[in-house]
Amino acid sequence: MSDRHQLAHSDARPGFSDVEPGEPARQKAPRRRRGRRIALIVLLVMVLLAGGGALAGGLYYRSVDKSIERVDAFEGVPEESRPQVEVKGAMNIMILGSDSRDPESTGGSRSDTIIMAHLPKDRSSAQLISIPRDTWTAIPKSKEGRGGRDAKINAAYAWGGVPLMVQTVEKFSGVRVDNVAMVDFAGFKEIIDALGGVEIDVEKGFSTNYSLAGSRTFEKGRQTMNGAAALDYARERHAFPDGDFARIRHQQQVIKAILDKAASGGVLTNPAKLNSFVRATSDSVAVDKSLSLVDLAMEMRGLRSGNLTFFTCPVKGTGRVGSESVVFPDPARAKTLFDAVRRDSVPEILAMSGK
Numbered sequence: 023m024s025d026r027h028q029l030a031h032s033d034a035r036p037g038f039s040d041v042e043p044g045e046p047a048r049q050k051a052p053r054r055r056r057g058r059r060i061a062l063i064v065l066l067v068m069v070l071l072a073g074g075g076a077l078a079g080g081l082y083y084r085s086v087d088k089s090i091e092r093v094d095a096f097e098g099v100p101e102e103s104r105p106q107v108e109v110k111g112a113m114n115i116m117i118l119g120s121d122s123r124d125p126e127s128t129g130g131s132r133s134d135t136i137i138m139a140h141l142p143k144d145r146s147s148a149q150l151i152s153i154p155r156d157t158w159t160a161i162p163k164s165k166e167g168r169g170g171r172d173a174k175i176n177a178a179y180a181w182g183g184v185p186l187m188v189q190t191v192e193k194f195s196g197v198r199v200d201n202v203a204m205v206d207f208a209g210f211k212e213i214i215d216a217l218g219g220v221e222i223d224v225e226k227g228f229s230t231n232y233s234l235a236g237s238r239t240f241e242k243g244r245q246t247m248n249g250a251a252a253l254d255y256a257r258e259r260h261a262f263p264d265g266d267f268a269r270i271r272h273q274q275q276v277i278k279a280i281l282d283k284a285a286s287g288g289v290l291t292n293p294a295k296l297n298s299f300v301r302a303t304s305d306s307v308a309v310d311k312s313l314s315l316v317d318l319a320m321e322m323r324g325l326r327s328g329n330l331t332f333f334t335c336p337v338k339g340t341g342r343v344g345s346e347s348v349v350f351p352d353p354a355r356a357k358t359l360f361d362a363v364r365r366d367s368v369p370e371i372l373a374m375s376g377k
Contacts, residue, residue: 116136117135
């Protein structure tokens with residue numbers, strides 16, 4: 023993996039660390055090239071583009087697909103420990119997001135966002151399950167001998183990179199990860215500005231002191247946000263009693279708003295805008311070596327944002343383990359949800375929505 027897509031794990035809050043005692047601190051991640059975009063946009067907006075009638079055949083797709091950086095996400099992952107495939111044709115994509123330009127971050131970028139995107143066998147919809155980054159769970163031991171104990175789930179990246187993250191998420195969920203995509207959520211800003219802003223319904227008025235501009239106030243209600251405002255909105259957690267859970271909700275809102283705007287804002291029918299949009303997006307995303315965005319886009323060309331459902335993995339609440347603030351999963355409800363994912367039972371997955 024190149025430096026451009028390597029994430030270094032850190033927790034910006036003083037006293038909270040996922041690095042084992044006595045282990046050397048990782049070097050600060052190098053400055054990222056400007057303009058990284060969220061992988062979900064590539065995976066799903068390109069799907070929208072496939073049905074938009076604006077692309078001149080498969081050669082365009084092939085050239086875009088070849089420009090996307092590839093990572094070896096499954097190197098050293100022992101096959102015998104992996105969940106079995108239960109429904110041939112269904113696909114589960116693990117999306118890892120970081121935020122290297124978060125004003126709160128005092129170190130390198132972090133594995134802030136973990137999403138399991140389930141694409142059913144019939145490709146008629148998609149279900150996206152956010153796993154809170156502070157979820158307390160068992161981390162397998164990496165080939166370097168790190169881990170092998172309970173910790174926050176995003177510690178797996180610091181200890182063993184993408185392969186250990188794959189192992190950890192598979193162990194936690196019981197769902198086999200078929201593909202991986204990696205991005206920096208700071209790319210929200212550029213992609214939203216390219217779309218001319220997005221519509222967001224703010225659930226509760228609040229102010230943030232963690233804006234790139236220093237501070238920002240959001241009024242309750244529906245409003246158009248430019249890239250900087252939407253990024254600040256998606257980052258904030260301190261203004262809400264439920265902290266990171268509010269941030270997850272807002273990230274999901276912004277993702278859906280981007281997809282809605284991409285489908286309805288003239289991008290699909292303007293070849294010049296489309297070309298710039300897709301190439302800028304694909305230039306800044308890393309995916310595993312086996313994922314073909316061409317094939318995926320063609321399979322899912324009928325998908326629209328109305329066919330997407332967002333979830334947060336069921337949890338019991340927050341608490342402390344030693345000096346760390348953590349999220350405790352709800353094993354029974356999480357098992358029900360992920361069992362339905364594993365069996366590709368979309369009605370059962372959707373039945374968990376809102377619980």
